[in-house]
Amino acid sequence: MMRRLCFLAALGVAVMAFAIPAYADEFSTIVAQLGADSFSDKERAVAGLAKLGDPRAVPVLTALQDGRLVKAPDGRVLIVEGTGQAARLIDPVAGAPATDLALDDLDRLRVNNRLRSAIEGALGSLTLFSPDPAARLAAAQEAMRHRSPDSVPLLEKAIAAEQIPEVKAAMQQALRAAQLFAGSKEERLAAIRTLGGATDPQIKNLLDEVRADPKLDPELREAADKAAASIDRRLQLVGIVANLFQGISLGSVLLLAAIGLAITFGVMGVINMAHGEMIMLGAYTAFVCQEVFRAVLPPGWFDAYLAAAVPIAFIVAGGLGVVLERTLIRFLYGRPLETLLATWGVSLILQQAVRSVFGASNREVSNPNWMTGGFDPAGGFTVTWNRLVIIVFCFAVLGVIALILNRTRFGLQMRAVTQNRDMAAVMGIRTARVDALTFGLGSGIAGMAGVALSQIGNVSPNLGTFYIVDSFLVVVFGGVGNLMGTLVGALTLGIVNKFLEPVAGAVLGKIVVLAAIILFIQRRPRGLFALKGRTVEA
Amino acid sequence: MRARAAGYEPRRWGAAFWTRFLLCGAALVLAVPILNQAVAPDSPLAIPDYLVPLLGKYVCYALLAVSLDLIWGYAGILSLGQGAFFALGGYCMGMYLMRQIGSRGVYGNAELPDFMVFLNWKELPWFWWGFDHFAYAALMALLVPGLLAFVFGWLAFRSRVTGVYLSIITQAMTYALLLAFFRNDMGFGGNNGLTDYKDILGWDVHRPETRLALYVASVAALGLGFLVSRFITTSKLGRVLLAVRDAESRVRFLGYSVTGVKAFVFTVAAVLAGIAGALYVPQIGIINPSEFSPANSIEVAIWVSVGGRGTLVGAMVGAVLVNFFKTWLTSAAPEIWLFFLGLLFVLSTLVFPRGLVGLLARLGWKRPPRAAATIPAGKEA
Numbered sequence: 001m002m003r004r005l006c007f008l009a010a011l012g013v014a015v016m017a018f019a020i021p022a023y024a025d026e027f028s029t030i031v032a033q034l035g036a037d038s039f040s041d042k043e044r045a046v047a048g049l050a051k052l053g054d055p056r057a058v059p060v061l062t063a064l065q066d067g068r069l070v071k072a073p074d075g076r077v078l079i080v081e082g083t084g085q086a087a088r089l090i091d092p093v094a095g096a097p098a099t100d101l102a103l104d105d106l107d108r109l110r111v112n113n114r115l116r117s118a119i120e121g122a123l124g125s126l127t128l129f130s131p132d133p134a135a136r137l138a139a140a141q142e143a144m145r146h147r148s149p150d151s152v153p154l155l156e157k158a159i160a161a162e163q164i165p166e167v168k169a170a171m172q173q174a175l176r177a178a179q180l181f182a183g184s185k186e187e188r189l190a191a192i193r194t195l196g197g198a199t200d201p202q203i204k205n206l207l208d209e210v211r212a213d214p215k216l217d218p219e220l221r222e223a224a225d226k227a228a229a230s231i232d233r234r235l236q237l238v239g240i241v242a243n244l245f246q247g248i249s250l251g252s253v254l255l256l257a258a259i260g261l262a263i264t265f266g267v268m269g270v271i272n273m274a275h276g277e278m279i280m281l282g283a284y285t286a287f288v289c290q291e292v293f294r295a296v297l298p299p300g301w302f303d304a305y306l307a308a309a310v311p312i313a314f315i316v317a318g319g320l321g322v323v324l325e326r327t328l329i330r331f332l333y334g335r336p337l338e339t340l341l342a343t344w345g346v347s348l349i350l351q352q353a354v355r356s357v358f359g360a361s362n363r364e365v366s367n368p369n370w371m372t373g374g375f376d377p378a379g380g381f382t383v384t385w386n387r388l389v390i391i392v393f394c395f396a397v398l399g400v401i402a403l404i405l406n407r408t409r410f411g412l413q414m415r416a417v418t419q420n421r422d423m424a425a426v427m428g429i430r431t432a433r434v435d436a437l438t439f440g441l442g443s444g445i446a447g448m449a450g451v452a453l454s455q456i457g458n459v460s461p462n463l464g465t466f467y468i469v470d471s472f473l474v475v476v477f478g479g480v481g482n483l484m485g486t487l488v489g490a491l492t493l494g495i496v497n498k499f500l501e502p503v504a505g506a507v508l509g510k511i512v513v514l515a516a517i518i519l520f521i522q523r524r525p526r527g528l529f530a531l532k533g534r535t536v537e538a
Numbered sequence: 539m540r541a542r543a544a545g546y547e548p549r550r551w552g553a554a555f556w557t558r559f560l561l562c563g564a565a566l567v568l569a570v571p572i573l574n575q576a577v578a579p580d581s582p583l584a585i586p587d588y589l590v591p592l593l594g595k596y597v598c599y600a601l602l603a604v605s606l607d608l609i610w611g612y613a614g615i616l617s618l619g620q621g622a623f624f625a626l627g628g629y630c631m632g633m634y635l636m637r638q639i640g641s642r643g644v645y646g647n648a649e650l651p652d653f654m655v656f657l658n659w660k661e662l663p664w665f666w667w668g669f670d671h672f673a674y675a676a677l678m679a680l681l682v683p684g685l686l687a688f689v690f691g692w693l694a695f696r697s698r699v700t701g702v703y704l705s706i707i708t709q710a711m712t713y714a715l716l717l718a719f720f721r722n723d724m725g726f727g728g729n730n731g732l733t734d735y736k737d738i739l740g741w742d743v744h745r746p747e748t749r750l751a752l753y754v755a756s757v758a759a760l761g762l763g764f765l766v767s768r769f770i771t772t773s774k775l776g777r778v779l780l781a782v783r784d785a786e787s788r789v790r791f792l793g794y795s796v797t798g799v800k801a802f803v804f805t806v807a808a809v810l811a812g813i814a815g816a817l818y819v820p821q822i823g824i825i826n827p828s829e830f831s832p833a834n835s836i837e838v839a840i841w842v843s844v845g846g847r848g849t850l851v852g853a854m855v856g857a858v859l860v861n862f863f864k865t866w867l868t869s870a871a872p873e874i875w876l877f878f879l880g881l882l883f884v885l886s887t888l889v890f891p892r893g894l895v896g897l898l899a900r901l902g903w904k905r906p907p908r909a910a911a912t913i914p915a916g917k918e919a
């Protein structure tokens with residue numbers, strides 16, 4: 001038994017050893033054909049390379065495309081790598097540098113437009129065999145878009161060789177798409193049935209194309225109609241899920257912007273118009289952290305800048321908040337309208353100060369690597385990592401604040417002051433200190449929100465003004481002094497906004513939401529979750 | 539105590555008041571045309587042509603400030619959307635001016651304004667009907683802001699939305715209008731607004747004589763608005779307003795209709811703001827959605843606050859002073875302007891909450907003789 005296995009293995013090795021030279025031989029023949037004088041011969045060679053599916057063809061074709069392919073006097077076709085003095089010749093067949101030739105003696109191989117598009121197509125299908133799975137996936141998607149009967153054998157070959165299920169599925173889909181128009185009736189029927197299980201507007205379009213053919217076989221038509229209907233149903237579902245996700249994402253942004261406000265407004269009855277600028281300062285802190293990490297630390301550390309920016313932003317904005325409370329706001333207690341105006345003044349000063357220091361133009365804060373890109377959970381829409389991280393971050397912040405409010409001594413004091421300031425003072429709570437810390441906490445959270453917002457948009461001195469009206473509405477809508485209200489308010493506004501957008505357009509949707517809130521406040525002047533009790537009226 | 543500090547003082551309609559009022563009014567009406575037309579252009583006292591619309595703009599702002607002072611200073615309603623009524627009045631006037639262009643537009647279409655031709659509209663939308671007539675446009679400039687304010691105010695005050703909540707929803711209102719007017723399909727020129735005016739009542743808007751006439755009209759409107767506001771605040775209704783400002787629930791319990799009183803004064807203020815906007819547009823030559831921006835409306839509050847709330851005169855002085863500084867600083871040192879404005883917000887609330895008028899009173903300048911003297915000084919600044 002053992003012997004037999006050994007024999008088989010040896011046989012296999014022997015077969016492979018023979019197979020490779022044969023394979024390589026064909027490759028070298030076709031590569032040599034690229035050196036032909038006529039464009040149509042070259043085109044044939046390009047098509048041959050595409051059919052062969054040899055990964056070594058990729059650099060050759062790329063070189064041909066870029067005009068870096070040359071022909072030696074002895075008929076060899078060589079790749080030029082590098083430019084000027086550093087240029088060297090590489091023999092694609094041997095895979096080694098060719099040192100026996102001077103660059104100047106060689107003719108560059110010319111391409112025309114027809115050839116160029118042939119090269120593009122060939123490169124597209126060749127990357128089906130690339131060692132990089134992402135490239136293979138992209139190639140499969142590309143083949144899906146430019147389906148043609150010629151790609152069927154190539155795709156079949158690629159599917160047979162493919163190991164990663166995700167990529168394999170994409171390839172199979174591309175194969176079905178190609179078969180949809182070209183194959184026999186059975187193949188087409190099978191293709192329609194399989195494609196009916198997809199969730200992709202592209203495939204829906206393909207099916208519609210099939211259905212548009214007036215001479216279509218009735219059996220095929222019935223199957224195609226059914227498949228299209230089932231895709232439609234799923235697309236609708238995905239649309240709802242996508243809206244929901246985007247709504248939650250927008251809601252989490254609003255929530256982050258509004259939590260701090262809810263705390264200061266709820267506890268102290270202070271309208272902090274400079275709240276948006278605290279967010280802006282947080283975003284600039286992220287920017288500064290990014291620049292410092294880039295300049296000082298080794299590149300491997302760069303991705304950690306965000307983790308550093310969050311606490312620093314909390315300290316910067318929170319510290320400023322405490323200073324603001326001590327120097328300005330505490331003199332204005334009991335005069336909410338004056339506080340509103342004074343903090344508006346502060347916001348103007350902060351905006352102008354940041355504009356003077358950092359310039360008026362937008363600054364870009366790049367996502368760290370682990371936050372770029374996204375994934376596709378259901379087909380049809382992409383969940384980006386930065387949005388997802390912000391949602392998670394937002395709920396984490398909310399959780400921590402709920403803990404602080406409900407489980408710490410400071411939180412207890414804060415709630416006491418919210419409910420009845422005078423009584424709290426009588427019980428020995430130093431209300432002034434609670435006020436300062438509360439304001440610091442609210443501002444610090446705004447700073448952290450700024451770090452999060454820097455990840456999904458540009459950072460500019462008037463960043464805060466985009467959020468201030470919205471976050472006020474969230475607080476007012478949800479009800480003051482109530483985290484639950486803020487949470488529900490923010491998520492409702494976010495989701496309603498996103499569901500209105502496709503129906504009414506982004507701007508009109510926003511107007512509708514604003515009008516709805518104005519009307520809602522008429523019904524419930526104290527918001528969704530109003531504090532109850534007689535202190536409210538005071 | 540607060541009521542006495544800034545508010546009801548009977549016997550303010552005596553001969554002394556009228557003399558001062560008419561003197562100041564006459565000075566404002568006469569001085570500018572004379573200094574503009576009759577004085578030699580190289581004289582240091584001469585007012586060049588380009589300054590006339592600027593002064594007219596200050597006067598319109600003063601009227602806007604009076605309208606806010608009426609509701610904020612006397613009824614405690616801090617509207618952060620007063621600029622919306624101003625802009626609505628302005629749009630009504632702008633629509634009339636657009637219709638007056640006729641076939642002299644870039645596209646030479648007598649039926650449609652240029653921006654509608656550009657958007658491939660075929661006919662005039664219904665809400666533009668009638669704006670060919672000045673009387674209709676003028677009526678709309680009063681009605682549209684007034685009606686919006688009445689409906690909005692009635693709903694809000696009936697539900698007892700007060701204080702900062704009211705401020706925030708008025709801000710939301712102007713923000714919603716800002717977004718709406720930015721839309722091209724609203725039919726108000728979108729982002730670019732309405733501009734390139736030619737004539738008003740057959741007079742070329744660019745001619746110095748027309749501008750002088752508009753300036754005089756603005757002063758007249760300001761005088762009228764001031765008298766109306768003063769009449770309201772010194773009447774019995776004014777006492778109720780002050781009471782509402784200081785203890786709303788108590789007034790309600792005493793049997794007054796707080797909702798009615800507030801909605802009334804809110805509407806009057808909106809109409810005044812609409813008039814100011816209607817006079818502002820032909821002098822500036824453009825109206826666009828940025829007039830709706832919440833920042834503009836908050837700035838009005840600072841004019842009133844700097845001048846002194848609940849004084850009417852202070853609002854006018856504040857509007858002119860702050861805007862004079864704005865004109866000067868934004869050209870001389872643009873970076874400084876926001877610092878200055880921000881500081882103004884902080885200081886006017888923190889250090890002198892009763893504004894310039896209050897400051898002067900505290901310095902021992904008795905108000906009756908001196909306060910009036912600040913009107914012309916402020917207005918000519």
